[in-house]
Amino acid sequence: MNKKYLLGIDVGTYESKGVLCDADGKILNIQTSPHLVKMPKPGWAEHDPMGDWWADFCSITKGLLKNTGINPRNIAAIGCSAISTALVPVDKNCNPLRNAILYGIDIRSVPQIKKLNSIIGEKRIKEICGNPLTVDSSGPKILWIKQNEPEIYEKAAHFTMTQGFLVARLTGEYILDKYSASGAGPMYNRGMGTWDDSLTAYITEKERLPRIVDSTEIVGFVTADAAKETGLAEGTPVVGGSTDASAEAVSVGVVESGDFMIMYGSTVYMIKVTNEPQQNSNVWNATYVFPELSSLVGGMATTGSLTRWVRDNFAKELVEKEQSCGSNAYTALFAEIENIDPGSDGVIVLPYFSGERLPINDPGAKGIIFGLNLTHTRGHIFKAVLEGVGYGIDQCLELFRKAGDPINQITAVGGGTKSLGWMQIISDITGCVQSIPETTVGAAYGDAIFAGLGAGLIKSRKDIKEWIKERYVTVPDVRKYEIYRGYKERYAQIYSSTKDIMHSY
Known part of the structure; x- marks a missing residue:
């Protein structure tokens, strides 16, 4: 019987990283690829989806396979993550129509936030979405494109968010996990776990938005074209994945209510796992990557x-x-x-x-x-x-x-x-x-864990805790x-x- 392996790839602000590990969590190889943030105007922050994200993905997968000598057909599943609330409009063939608009370090959508708050009402937005609108929110970014780049908006067959672009390039499926969708205000109805018809109408047609999935759900399979570009085997299962922060949290065993993580990267991001949503909170609420749990999340912009x-x-x-x-x-x-x-x-x-x-x-x-x-x-x-x-x-x-x-x-x-x-x-x-x-490989390791859970090689999230060893305490x-x-x-x-x-x- 052939041994099975798990692949995880994360796209961060300044670097992409890939991890290949076995079903016991042993890391066989790590590959990285740097990229830069483009700032064409003050208050703007962008990535090139093909030149940064997809090129990184392809080079990393090929490097992992070359360095380990593993037959790509022995990869049981693939998980992906990317920086949260990054937005990429694409045509019907998943070709990007512009650079990705990044998370809260891009503040161009402030006028759209003010307009949506005045039309819909801040109270109603928070009641339905669970969170207020901020420069992290995806809806105002789409509205910015609609108002400022109408020719791009009209050509957009899909608005991909976070890791959804990578999954679409791999499988042809347009998805977004529930944790990431919590940042897609004012379109996402957190209580229902679906797009809200009434609020989405203020932004775009619901048909252009991705399907909502669980992070560990198998959402599609590597296509023949993607296999040629990446070196992966056609038909390899791909799970929903999540944002970099939630994937990193899972990678270090932040999987039970009460667990708290701070991620020190280009920005600081914090996640506290809870049993229930905290509706009156001044921090963001998000369904956690394990849908039976909730989370409180928040980040600083420049650290x-x-x-x-x-x-x-x-x-x-x-x-x-x-x-x-x-x-x-x-x-x-x-x-x-x-x-x-x-x-x-x-x-x-x-x-x-x-x-x-x-x-x-x-x-x-x-x-x-x-x-x-x-x-x-x-x-x-x-x-x-x-x-x-x-x-x-x-x-x-x-x-x-x-x-x-x-x-x-x-x-x-x-x-x-x-x-x-x-x-x-x-x-x-x-x-x-x-x-x-002791081991802080990062979000890519969490992506591999998502893949393992989706493929059934990891039986329970509690098993993850046993993999984590403490290196230092301050x-x-x-x-x-x-x-x-x-x-x-x-x-x-x-x-x-x-x-x-x-x-x-």
Whole structure:
């Protein structure tokens, strides 16, 4: 009997990743492919669906198969994920008609949000969809295309969202999982688990929207054309998949009510698994990837990408040294902050460099570096950026606490967890213990788990917990936690005092 394998592929903001593993969760090979975010105008953020997403997918699958020597016919199922609420209009042959409009770092749909709120009513939207409209919502993005690119809108046979584009290229089936659909306001009726006829009519025809599915449901099979492009076997089952954040949560065992994850990537994303929806919550509600569970979710707009901004603009010589000698620029920056006290000697950064999602839901917010004097150094700015993200996370956690049970321990994942110093700063600010798993392959591993559940090779989500081992725990320093209290208050005051100025230009 031939051994069976599972394939998972994720498209992130700056990188795509693929994982090939066996039915026991053992990882056989990992492949990555970088890509860039295109920002053609201020407030816009886009990817090239074919040049970034599909090209990455094809090169990764071929690389995985080549490196392992596995017969593609022995792959039992495939799972995909992608950055949440990314929107791609396609023609009848699944050819993209424009670049993908990305998640909440793209704020072009603010006028459409205001218009929909005024026509439909914010209360009605939240009652039906479970969430208010934000720049993450898919409906306003479609409406933006309809109003600003009518020729593209008219040609669009389908509006694909998140991983739906990849699944459509693989199988010819247009789908969206229930977790991702929770971000498709105001079109998605969360209580019914279907598109809402009355609200969808404000945006587009329901026939252009994908079929709603479960993340672990087999939704189609690899076509002959896709097999030629990817090296996969024709007829291989493909499951529904989900967004990168939910797939990453599953990859580290966040699968039961009460589990809480923070994903430290280009942005920060948080998921708390619950038994029931929290209708009066100020954070987003979403049916979880396991439909018998619910979740509270939310994200900040600019976090890891802000540390990259500091590195690239304030530490160019370190980047050049990294390129020539291999020394890590971030390691050098962290060395510069070792002797800087909590609070960065009065420097406070508001990380609103792409507006902000949670905790303030203000796409017009602006980034601020506050409190500089001539004694401050590059290190002060870098540490203040790390702390500013921590202050924002602390405000987000307070919203999660108000919506449900206390949060005492967090599973931390993503590229940011490579810096234990940053994780310690976050714990000192929030007062929360953070557990960092031994293996944090990321969302692609969660996609492989979705595939395993769909193919029946993984019997229960509880089995996933047994695969997770703890690598490191950050415990709050009580003394530093008390010091940070005052800085958290100042952080909040700076935003409230400058909000009107931010919106005046």
